Amino acid sequence: MVRVLVPLPDGFEEIEAISIIDILRRAEIDVVVAGLSQPGAAVTGSHQIPVLPDTTLDETWSETLASSFDALVIPGGPGVKALLDNPKIGQLARQFSQARKCTAAICAAPLVLSQAGLLHDRTATSFPSTQDQMEVADYSQERVVVDGHIVTSRGAGTAVEFALQVVAELRGPTKAAEVSAAIVSTWLPQAIATPQSTRSSTCGANAG
Numbered sequence: 001m002v003r004v005l006v007p008l009p010d011g012f013e014e015i016e017a018i019s020i021i022d023i024l025r026r027a028e029i030d031v032v033v034a035g036l037s038q039p040g041a042a043v044t045g046s047h048q049i050p051v052l053p054d055t056t057l058d059e060t061w062s063e064t065l066a067s068s069f070d071a072l073v074i075p076g077g078p079g080v081k082a083l084l085d086n087p088k089i090g091q092l093a094r095q096f097s098q099a100r101k102c103t104a105a106i107c108a109a110p111l112v113l114s115q116a117g118l119l120h121d122r123t124a125t126s127f128p129s130t131q132d133q134m135e136v137a138d139y140s141q142e143r144v145v146v147d148g149h150i151v152t153s154r155g156a157g158t159a160v161e162f163a164l165q166v167v168a169e170l171r172g173p174t175k176a177a178e179v180s181a182a183i184v185s186t187w188l189p190q191a192i193a194t195p196q197s198t199r200s201s202t203c204g205a206n207a208g
Contacts, residue, residue: 002029002170004071004102005060007089008053009036011079014045015156016106020073023163026179027171032069034060036082046077061088066095073166076107076127076155083112090116097149102169104151106162110134113150124152144190161187 004024008017024031035043035053042050066072072092074083083089093116096103105113110126113119114135123138125145143158144151144165151169153162164187168176173189180187 002071003069004029004031004073004166004170005065005069005092006031006033006073006075007036007057007083007092008033008043008051008075009079009082009086010044011046011077011082012043012051012075013077013079013107013156014047014049014051016077016159016162017045017051017075019159020075020106020163020166023160023179023183024073024167024170026182027167027175029167029170032060036079036086046079057086057088063091064095065092066099066101069096069101071102071104071166071170072096073102073163074105074109074112076105076109078108080108080111083109084115093118100149102149102151102166104153104162104166104169106153106159107155110152113152118150122147122150124150125154126152127155142190146190160185161190165190 021031033053034055034057036057037043039056042052044050093113097118107127108130110124111130119136121137123140123145124136125140126134144153144162164176164180168189
């Protein structure tokens with residue numbers, strides 16, 4: 001089964017996190033939620049909604065953690081500051097990217113990918129107010145952007161289509177369309193390549 005790691009700090013954006021977890025699980029993807037909290041403790045979102053993670057980042061951490069997963073998907077929200085301040089998150093993003101595994105972020109979370117040096121030759125997007133902080137080759141206004149194994153999106157209002165795009169990258173567009181229809185979504189697959197790119201346009205794990 002395809003496995004996805006979702007790191008979750010206090011202050012995460014609830015719509016984004018729950019959309020990711022829910023939609024990926026509907027697509028029969030094993031989602032492991034790793035809190036940046038004490039073992040057994042809930043993580044509280046930016047609107048005071050608590051979520052009990054499956055584990056913690058410290059409990060699962062290793063220098064080869066990416067080898068146990070097919071994708072890293074990072075929700076946004078004010079809690080992204082804690083991700084930016086945690087050196088393990090940047091290392092983790094680089095692990096996934098270097099392995100050419102799906103590395104996805106929404107809202108303010110693309111800043112994590114930017115800080116890790118993963119976007120300097122990519123097209124990407126993020127929450128509008130973070131644009132000036134993004135070190136990116138081409139900044140897009142599109143709602144969901146795919147460049148190679150990197151997937152980025154703009155915010156809570158684009159969370160469902162972002163999550164469905166991740167499904168498409170990991171399980172193929174047919175599975176994503178099936179989930180989309182089941183929730184009465186109007187999702188369409190996205191594929192945006194940078195002009196200079198000769199990279200694969202997918203995350204490399206979509207098995208249809």
